[in-house]
Amino acid sequence: MTQKHPSNKLTALSVRKLNKTGWHADGNGLYLVIESSGAKRWMQRLVVQGRRRDIGLGSANIVSLDDARETALRFRRIARSGGDPIAERRKAIGSTLTFKEATLKVHTLNTPTWNNEKHANQWLSSMENHALTYIGHLPISNITPSDMMTVLSKIWVDKPDTAKKIRQRLRAVIKWARAQGHFTGDDPVEIAEAALPKVKNKANHFKSAPFANIPAIFRQVEQSSLFPSTKLAVQFLIVTACRTTEVREATWKEIDLEQKLWCIPAERMKTGSPHNVPLSIKALDILKKAEELQTDNDLIFPSPVNNAALSSNALLHALQKRLKIDATIHGMRSSFKDWTSETTNYSNEVSEMALAHIVSNKVEGAYRRGDLLEKRRSLMQDWSNFVSSSEEKTVQLLRKTTS
Numbered sequence: 001m002t003q004k005h006p007s008n009k010l011t012a013l014s015v016r017k018l019n020k021t022g023w024h025a026d027g028n029g030l031y032l033v034i035e036s037s038g039a040k041r042w043m044q045r046l047v048v049q050g051r052r053r054d055i056g057l058g059s060a061n062i063v064s065l066d067d068a069r070e071t072a073l074r075f076r077r078i079a080r081s082g083g084d085p086i087a088e089r090r091k092a093i094g095s096t097l098t099f100k101e102a103t104l105k106v107h108t109l110n111t112p113t114w115n116n117e118k119h120a121n122q123w124l125s126s127m128e129n130h131a132l133t134y135i136g137h138l139p140i141s142n143i144t145p146s147d148m149m150t151v152l153s154k155i156w157v158d159k160p161d162t163a164k165k166i167r168q169r170l171r172a173v174i175k176w177a178r179a180q181g182h183f184t185g186d187d188p189v190e191i192a193e194a195a196l197p198k199v200k201n202k203a204n205h206f207k208s209a210p211f212a213n214i215p216a217i218f219r220q221v222e223q224s225s226l227f228p229s230t231k232l233a234v235q236f237l238i239v240t241a242c243r244t245t246e247v248r249e250a251t252w253k254e255i256d257l258e259q260k261l262w263c264i265p266a267e268r269m270k271t272g273s274p275h276n277v278p279l280s281i282k283a284l285d286i287l288k289k290a291e292e293l294q295t296d297n298d299l300i301f302p303s304p305v306n307n308a309a310l311s312s313n314a315l316l317h318a319l320q321k322r323l324k325i326d327a328t329i330h331g332m333r334s335s336f337k338d339w340t341s342e343t344t345n346y347s348n349e350v351s352e353m354a355l356a357h358i359v360s361n362k363v364e365g366a367y368r369r370g371d372l373l374e375k376r377r378s379l380m381q382d383w384s385n386f387v388s389s390s391e392e393k394t395v396q397l398l399r400k401t402t403s
Contacts, residue, residue, distance in 0.1 A: 130348075234281060
Protein backbone atom coordinates (compact mmCIF):
# COMPACT_ATOMS: atom_id res chain seq x y z
CA MET A 1 0.00 0.00 0.00
CA THR A 2 1.39 3.38 -1.02
CA GLN A 3 1.79 5.94 1.75
CA LYS A 4 -0.29 9.10 1.34
CA HIS A 5 2.54 11.17 2.77
CA PRO A 6 5.83 9.37 1.99
CA SER A 7 8.64 10.30 4.34
CA ASN A 8 12.42 10.05 4.65
CA LYS A 9 13.09 10.50 0.94
CA LEU A 10 16.33 12.35 1.65
CA THR A 11 19.50 11.02 3.23
CA ALA A 12 22.35 12.78 4.99
CA LEU A 13 24.51 12.04 1.93
CA SER A 14 21.99 13.44 -0.54
CA VAL A 15 21.61 16.58 1.57
CA ARG A 16 25.36 17.15 1.25
CA LYS A 17 25.55 16.33 -2.48
CA LEU A 18 22.40 17.96 -3.82
CA ASN A 19 23.13 21.22 -5.64
CA LYS A 20 20.11 21.72 -7.91
CA THR A 21 18.29 24.96 -7.14
CA GLY A 22 14.75 24.43 -5.83
CA TRP A 23 12.68 22.64 -3.19
CA HIS A 24 13.57 18.97 -2.52
CA ALA A 25 10.91 17.03 -0.60
CA ASP A 26 11.72 14.70 2.26
CA GLY A 27 8.13 14.01 3.27
CA ASN A 28 5.57 15.19 5.82
CA GLY A 29 5.91 18.73 4.52
CA LEU A 30 9.69 18.97 5.06
CA TYR A 31 11.81 20.39 2.22
CA LEU A 32 15.46 21.07 1.62
CA VAL A 33 15.54 24.44 -0.18
CA ILE A 34 18.64 25.20 -2.27
CA GLU A 35 19.11 28.86 -3.26
CA SER A 36 20.76 30.01 -6.48
CA SER A 37 23.72 31.05 -4.31
CA GLY A 38 24.11 27.43 -3.18
CA ALA A 39 22.87 28.12 0.35
CA LYS A 40 20.72 25.31 1.81
CA ARG A 41 17.94 25.66 4.37
CA TRP A 42 15.08 23.63 5.79
CA MET A 43 11.46 24.63 5.20
CA GLN A 44 8.25 22.98 6.28
CA ARG A 45 5.00 23.55 4.41
CA LEU A 46 1.93 23.07 6.61
CA VAL A 47 -1.72 24.02 6.81
CA VAL A 48 -2.03 25.93 10.07
CA GLN A 49 -5.53 26.82 11.21
CA GLY A 50 -6.82 26.64 7.65
CA ARG A 51 -3.99 28.65 6.12
CA ARG A 52 -0.94 27.37 4.29
CA ARG A 53 2.27 28.39 6.02
CA ASP A 54 5.93 27.97 5.09
CA ILE A 55 8.00 27.64 8.25
CA GLY A 56 11.77 28.05 8.29
CA LEU A 57 13.63 25.43 10.33
CA GLY A 58 17.14 26.79 9.93
CA SER A 59 20.24 26.42 7.78
CA ALA A 60 21.14 22.92 6.61
CA ASN A 61 24.72 23.70 7.62
CA ILE A 62 23.58 24.03 11.23
CA VAL A 63 20.45 21.86 11.52
CA SER A 64 20.94 18.18 10.67
CA LEU A 65 18.45 16.12 8.68
CA ASP A 66 17.42 14.18 11.79
CA ASP A 67 16.87 17.38 13.80
CA ALA A 68 14.87 18.93 10.96
CA ARG A 69 12.67 15.81 10.79
CA GLU A 70 12.13 15.84 14.53
CA THR A 71 11.07 19.49 14.51
CA ALA A 72 8.89 18.97 11.43
CA LEU A 73 7.08 16.05 13.09
CA ARG A 74 6.48 18.07 16.26
CA PHE A 75 5.15 21.05 14.28
CA ARG A 76 2.90 18.75 12.21
CA ARG A 77 1.33 17.34 15.37
CA ILE A 78 0.71 20.86 16.74
CA ALA A 79 -0.91 21.95 13.48
CA ARG A 80 -3.13 18.82 13.31
CA SER A 81 -4.38 19.48 16.83
CA GLY A 82 -5.47 22.99 15.79
CA GLY A 83 -2.47 24.83 17.26
CA ASP A 84 0.02 27.21 15.70
CA PRO A 85 3.61 25.89 15.69
CA ILE A 86 5.01 29.35 14.89
CA ALA A 87 3.27 30.86 17.91
CA GLU A 88 4.48 27.97 20.05
CA ARG A 89 8.06 28.56 18.91
CA ARG A 90 7.85 32.28 19.68
CA LYS A 91 6.49 31.49 23.11
CA ALA A 92 9.40 29.11 23.68
CA ILE A 93 11.88 31.80 22.65
CA GLY A 94 10.26 34.07 25.22
CA SER A 95 9.92 37.25 23.16
CA THR A 96 9.16 38.54 19.69
CA LEU A 97 12.22 39.71 17.79
CA THR A 98 11.80 43.14 16.19
CA PHE A 99 13.26 44.10 12.86
CA LYS A 100 15.67 46.46 14.66
CA GLU A 101 16.88 43.70 16.97
CA ALA A 102 17.42 41.40 13.99
CA THR A 103 19.34 44.17 12.18
CA LEU A 104 21.63 44.65 15.17
CA LYS A 105 22.29 40.91 15.33
CA VAL A 106 23.20 40.82 11.63
CA HIS A 107 25.44 43.85 12.12
CA THR A 108 27.22 42.21 15.07
CA LEU A 109 27.58 38.94 13.17
CA ASN A 110 29.14 40.57 10.10
CA THR A 111 31.29 43.29 11.70
CA PRO A 112 34.37 41.02 12.12
CA THR A 113 34.23 40.15 8.40
CA TRP A 114 34.17 43.74 7.12
CA ASN A 115 37.35 45.56 6.15
CA ASN A 116 37.18 48.35 8.68
CA GLU A 117 35.15 49.93 11.46
CA LYS A 118 34.09 52.79 9.17
CA HIS A 119 32.20 50.41 6.88
CA ALA A 120 30.51 48.77 9.87
CA ASN A 121 29.38 52.18 11.15
CA GLN A 122 28.14 53.22 7.70
CA TRP A 123 26.18 49.98 7.32
CA LEU A 124 24.32 50.50 10.57
CA SER A 125 23.79 54.27 10.26
CA SER A 126 22.29 53.88 6.78
CA MET A 127 19.88 51.25 8.10
CA GLU A 128 18.94 53.48 11.03
CA ASN A 129 18.25 56.45 8.76
CA HIS A 130 16.43 54.68 5.94
CA ALA A 131 14.85 51.55 7.43
CA LEU A 132 14.72 51.31 11.22
CA THR A 133 13.05 54.72 11.48
CA TYR A 134 10.02 53.25 9.72
CA ILE A 135 9.93 49.50 10.48
CA GLY A 136 12.43 48.92 13.29
CA HIS A 137 9.67 48.46 15.88
CA LEU A 138 7.80 45.78 13.90
CA PRO A 139 8.11 42.05 14.72
CA ILE A 140 10.32 40.62 12.02
CA SER A 141 8.01 37.62 11.70
CA ASN A 142 5.27 39.99 10.51
CA ILE A 143 7.31 41.97 7.97
CA THR A 144 5.47 42.27 4.65
CA PRO A 145 6.28 43.48 1.13
CA SER A 146 4.26 46.59 2.01
CA ASP A 147 6.71 47.36 4.83
CA MET A 148 9.62 47.03 2.42
CA MET A 149 7.80 49.29 -0.04
CA THR A 150 7.52 51.88 2.73
CA VAL A 151 11.29 51.88 3.13
CA LEU A 152 12.44 51.61 -0.48
CA SER A 153 9.89 53.90 -2.13
CA LYS A 154 11.26 56.91 -0.22
CA ILE A 155 14.66 56.61 -1.91
CA TRP A 156 14.08 54.38 -4.95
CA VAL A 157 13.88 57.13 -7.59
CA ASP A 158 15.71 60.06 -6.00
CA LYS A 159 18.61 58.10 -4.48
CA PRO A 160 19.02 54.90 -6.52
CA ASP A 161 22.56 54.19 -5.30
CA THR A 162 21.47 54.43 -1.67
CA ALA A 163 18.36 52.38 -2.43
CA LYS A 164 20.51 49.60 -3.88
CA LYS A 165 22.59 49.40 -0.71
CA ILE A 166 19.55 49.45 1.56
CA ARG A 167 17.87 46.75 -0.53
CA GLN A 168 20.92 44.50 -0.10
CA ARG A 169 21.01 45.13 3.66
CA LEU A 170 17.30 44.48 4.07
CA ARG A 171 17.74 41.16 2.29
CA ALA A 172 20.64 40.24 4.55
CA VAL A 173 18.45 40.77 7.61
CA ILE A 174 15.56 38.75 6.14
CA LYS A 175 17.90 35.89 5.14
CA TRP A 176 19.35 35.75 8.65
CA ALA A 177 15.88 35.80 10.22
CA ARG A 178 14.70 33.03 7.91
CA ALA A 179 17.73 30.86 8.71
CA GLN A 180 17.14 31.40 12.42
CA GLY A 181 13.46 30.52 12.17
CA HIS A 182 12.18 34.04 12.91
CA PHE A 183 10.73 34.60 9.44
CA THR A 184 8.86 32.39 6.99
CA GLY A 185 7.46 32.81 3.53
CA ASP A 186 8.70 34.51 0.39
CA ASP A 187 11.29 37.29 0.39
CA PRO A 188 9.32 40.54 0.96
CA VAL A 189 12.20 42.62 -0.42
CA GLU A 190 12.08 40.81 -3.75
CA ILE A 191 8.30 41.23 -3.98
CA ALA A 192 8.51 44.93 -3.12
CA GLU A 193 11.28 45.50 -5.65
CA ALA A 194 9.18 43.93 -8.40
CA ALA A 195 6.41 46.42 -7.65
CA LEU A 196 8.68 49.48 -7.73
CA PRO A 197 9.19 51.42 -10.98
CA LYS A 198 12.22 50.89 -13.17
CA VAL A 199 14.64 53.74 -12.65
CA LYS A 200 15.95 55.14 -15.93
CA ASN A 201 19.19 57.04 -16.31
CA LYS A 202 17.71 60.37 -17.30
CA ALA A 203 18.83 63.95 -17.06
CA ASN A 204 18.05 65.37 -13.65
CA HIS A 205 17.59 69.09 -13.13
CA PHE A 206 19.10 68.62 -9.68
CA LYS A 207 21.86 66.21 -10.62
CA SER A 208 24.17 65.60 -7.68
CA ALA A 209 27.81 64.61 -7.52
CA PRO A 210 28.90 61.57 -5.48
CA PHE A 211 29.69 62.93 -2.05
CA ALA A 212 33.22 61.49 -2.28
CA ASN A 213 33.88 64.01 -5.09
CA ILE A 214 32.80 67.08 -3.14
CA PRO A 215 36.22 67.87 -1.57
CA ALA A 216 37.81 67.85 -5.06
CA ILE A 217 35.00 70.05 -6.42
CA PHE A 218 35.43 72.44 -3.50
CA ARG A 219 39.17 72.73 -4.20
CA GLN A 220 38.53 73.20 -7.91
CA VAL A 221 36.19 76.09 -7.16
CA GLU A 222 38.69 77.58 -4.71
CA GLN A 223 41.53 77.47 -7.23
CA SER A 224 39.44 78.66 -10.18
CA SER A 225 39.46 82.03 -11.94
CA LEU A 226 35.78 82.69 -11.22
CA PHE A 227 34.80 86.16 -10.04
CA PRO A 228 35.68 86.27 -6.32
CA SER A 229 32.10 86.84 -5.13
CA THR A 230 30.80 84.03 -7.34
CA LYS A 231 33.52 81.69 -6.15
CA LEU A 232 32.81 82.46 -2.50
CA ALA A 233 29.05 82.05 -3.01
CA VAL A 234 29.52 78.55 -4.46
CA GLN A 235 31.83 77.59 -1.59
CA PHE A 236 29.44 79.01 1.00
CA LEU A 237 26.55 77.11 -0.57
CA ILE A 238 28.49 73.85 -0.37
CA VAL A 239 29.56 74.18 3.28
CA THR A 240 26.12 75.34 4.47
CA ALA A 241 24.07 72.96 2.26
CA CYS A 242 21.54 75.76 1.72
CA ARG A 243 19.39 76.52 -1.30
CA THR A 244 20.70 78.69 -4.12
CA THR A 245 18.26 81.55 -3.52
CA GLU A 246 19.05 81.62 0.19
CA VAL A 247 22.74 82.13 -0.58
CA ARG A 248 22.32 84.55 -3.49
CA GLU A 249 20.14 86.91 -1.45
CA ALA A 250 21.98 86.54 1.88
CA THR A 251 22.63 89.83 3.69
CA TRP A 252 25.09 90.84 6.38
CA LYS A 253 22.34 91.70 8.84
CA GLU A 254 21.33 88.01 8.83
CA ILE A 255 24.74 87.02 10.24
CA ASP A 256 25.01 86.67 14.03
CA LEU A 257 28.73 86.55 14.76
CA GLU A 258 28.35 86.15 18.50
CA GLN A 259 26.23 83.00 18.12
CA LYS A 260 27.97 81.95 14.88
CA LEU A 261 24.59 81.68 13.14
CA TRP A 262 23.12 82.69 9.82
CA CYS A 263 19.52 83.62 10.67
CA ILE A 264 17.41 83.45 7.51
CA PRO A 265 14.00 85.11 7.95
CA ALA A 266 10.76 83.27 7.18
CA GLU A 267 9.96 85.36 4.10
CA ARG A 268 13.13 84.11 2.39
CA MET A 269 12.56 80.43 3.18
CA LYS A 270 10.78 77.93 0.94
CA THR A 271 9.04 76.45 4.00
CA GLY A 272 7.85 79.84 5.23
CA SER A 273 9.59 79.34 8.58
CA PRO A 274 12.77 81.08 9.81
CA HIS A 275 15.89 78.94 9.59
CA ASN A 276 19.08 79.25 11.63
CA VAL A 277 22.20 77.85 9.99
CA PRO A 278 25.15 77.04 12.30
CA LEU A 279 28.31 78.51 10.78
CA SER A 280 31.32 76.24 10.67
CA ILE A 281 34.87 77.52 10.85
CA LYS A 282 35.17 77.29 7.06
CA ALA A 283 31.89 79.15 6.57
CA LEU A 284 33.17 81.97 8.79
CA ASP A 285 36.40 82.05 6.80
CA ILE A 286 34.42 82.41 3.56
CA LEU A 287 32.42 85.27 5.08
CA LYS A 288 35.61 87.03 6.13
CA LYS A 289 36.92 86.84 2.56
CA ALA A 290 33.57 88.08 1.23
CA GLU A 291 33.67 91.02 3.62
CA GLU A 292 37.10 92.06 2.39
CA LEU A 293 35.59 92.50 -1.09
CA GLN A 294 32.73 94.70 0.12
CA THR A 295 32.21 98.43 0.50
CA ASP A 296 28.69 99.47 1.44
CA ASN A 297 26.61 96.66 -0.10
CA ASP A 298 24.47 94.73 2.37
CA LEU A 299 24.44 91.68 0.10
CA ILE A 300 27.14 89.20 1.10
CA PHE A 301 27.70 87.93 -2.44
CA PRO A 302 26.72 90.74 -4.85
CA SER A 303 26.98 90.34 -8.60
CA PRO A 304 30.29 91.60 -10.00
CA VAL A 305 28.27 93.13 -12.86
CA ASN A 306 25.79 95.41 -11.09
CA ASN A 307 26.16 94.86 -7.32
CA ALA A 308 22.66 93.35 -7.22
CA ALA A 309 21.98 89.77 -6.14
CA LEU A 310 23.62 87.12 -8.31
CA SER A 311 21.26 85.86 -11.01
CA SER A 312 19.53 82.51 -10.63
CA ASN A 313 21.75 80.98 -13.35
CA ALA A 314 25.04 82.56 -12.34
CA LEU A 315 26.14 79.83 -9.93
CA LEU A 316 24.95 77.01 -12.19
CA HIS A 317 26.79 78.57 -15.15
CA ALA A 318 29.95 78.88 -13.07
CA LEU A 319 29.80 75.24 -12.03
CA GLN A 320 28.80 73.55 -15.29
CA LYS A 321 30.02 75.88 -18.05
CA ARG A 322 33.13 77.45 -16.56
CA LEU A 323 34.36 74.56 -14.43
CA LYS A 324 32.82 71.67 -16.44
CA ILE A 325 31.49 69.99 -13.29
CA ASP A 326 28.72 67.47 -14.05
CA ALA A 327 26.37 68.43 -11.21
CA THR A 328 23.94 71.17 -10.30
CA ILE A 329 24.23 73.66 -7.49
CA HIS A 330 21.05 72.35 -5.86
CA GLY A 331 22.43 68.82 -6.23
CA MET A 332 25.08 69.68 -3.63
CA ARG A 333 22.33 69.38 -1.04
CA SER A 334 21.70 65.80 -2.15
CA SER A 335 25.42 65.09 -1.85
CA PHE A 336 25.30 66.41 1.72
CA LYS A 337 22.31 64.20 2.52
CA ASP A 338 23.99 61.11 1.06
CA TRP A 339 27.19 61.82 2.99
CA THR A 340 25.23 62.19 6.23
CA SER A 341 23.26 58.98 5.67
CA GLU A 342 26.18 56.85 4.49
CA THR A 343 29.09 57.98 6.65
CA THR A 344 27.79 59.46 9.91
CA ASN A 345 25.63 58.50 12.88
CA TYR A 346 23.52 61.67 12.83
CA SER A 347 19.79 60.96 12.82
CA ASN A 348 17.58 61.56 9.83
CA GLU A 349 15.78 64.32 11.75
CA VAL A 350 19.02 66.26 12.28
CA SER A 351 20.01 66.12 8.60
CA GLU A 352 16.48 66.99 7.47
CA MET A 353 16.46 70.00 9.78
CA ALA A 354 19.89 71.03 8.48
CA LEU A 355 18.40 71.06 4.98
CA ALA A 356 15.37 73.07 6.21
CA HIS A 357 13.00 70.35 5.09
CA ILE A 358 9.54 70.15 6.62
CA VAL A 359 9.58 67.77 9.60
CA SER A 360 7.06 66.57 12.16
CA ASN A 361 5.62 68.97 14.72
CA LYS A 362 7.41 67.06 17.47
CA VAL A 363 10.81 67.53 15.83
CA GLU A 364 9.95 71.14 14.95
CA GLY A 365 9.13 71.78 18.62
CA ALA A 366 12.43 70.28 19.71
CA TYR A 367 14.25 72.48 17.22
CA ARG A 368 12.51 75.60 18.50
CA ARG A 369 13.63 74.72 22.03
CA GLY A 370 17.18 74.45 20.74
CA ASP A 371 17.47 70.71 21.35
CA LEU A 372 18.77 70.04 17.83
CA LEU A 373 20.81 73.18 17.26
CA GLU A 374 24.01 71.88 18.84
CA LYS A 375 23.67 68.58 17.00
CA ARG A 376 23.30 70.50 13.75
CA ARG A 377 26.28 72.67 14.66
CA SER A 378 28.36 69.54 15.11
CA LEU A 379 27.02 68.07 11.86
CA MET A 380 27.83 71.19 9.83
CA GLN A 381 31.35 71.35 11.27
CA ASP A 382 31.93 67.69 10.38
CA TRP A 383 30.64 68.34 6.86
CA SER A 384 32.85 71.40 6.54
CA ASN A 385 35.89 69.41 7.69
CA PHE A 386 35.10 66.74 5.10
CA VAL A 387 34.56 69.25 2.30
CA SER A 388 37.66 71.30 2.99
CA SER A 389 39.73 68.25 3.97
CA SER A 390 41.84 70.23 6.40
CA GLU A 391 41.68 71.78 9.81
CA GLU A 392 40.72 75.41 9.70
CA LYS A 393 41.61 78.16 12.14
CA THR A 394 38.93 80.25 13.75
CA VAL A 395 38.49 83.58 12.00
CA GLN A 396 36.74 86.77 12.97
CA LEU A 397 34.81 89.07 10.71
CA LEU A 398 35.70 92.72 10.72
CA ARG A 399 32.16 93.86 9.97
CA LYS A 400 29.83 94.49 12.89
CA THR A 401 26.38 93.22 12.05
CA THR A 402 23.11 94.71 13.16
CA SER A 403 20.10 92.82 14.41
